[in-house]
Amino acid sequence: MNAVNKNNSTLVQQLIQQGADVDELDASRDAPLVMAAYKGYNEIVKLLLEAGADVGAVDPGMKATALHAASYAGRAEAAKLLIDYQIDINKQGPYNGYTALHDAIWQNNVEVVKVLLDANADLNLKSNDGKTPLDFARSKNHREIVGLIEEKSGK
Structure with a gap:
């Protein structure tokens, strides 16, 4: 995890080659892939995905993948990589x-929204407060995202 936090891909690769557990949690119970x-x-x-990291790993707080x-966090490229490795897009x-x-949508990360829409994220799933992604985008007044979702859903 120290190598991950320092963005040291060379060291991460060396540790993987030496048999490090790519799913080992740190003292805060954070998973390397999530971080x-x-x-x-x-x-x-x-590197972590290629080494078989668990795409089902979650963070210790919100239990988010x-x-x-x-x-x-607005990381569109990371989102693409995870989707390519069959992470549950609708979890x-x-x-x-x-x-x-x-x-x-919450963070108005338009590029990530585009990635998720291209990967066919389910537009009908409701949050615990009953909001679909379109409802949520409207409640946040994120007009560009509303337009993208409406275009995708044909509404």
């Missing part, structure tokens, strides 16, 4: 019911 995705360390995300983290957080699309 790398959140920080946008794309080379490290790719690496895709949630990338979406919230909902246990506390708020947000999907990665909800998280991207």
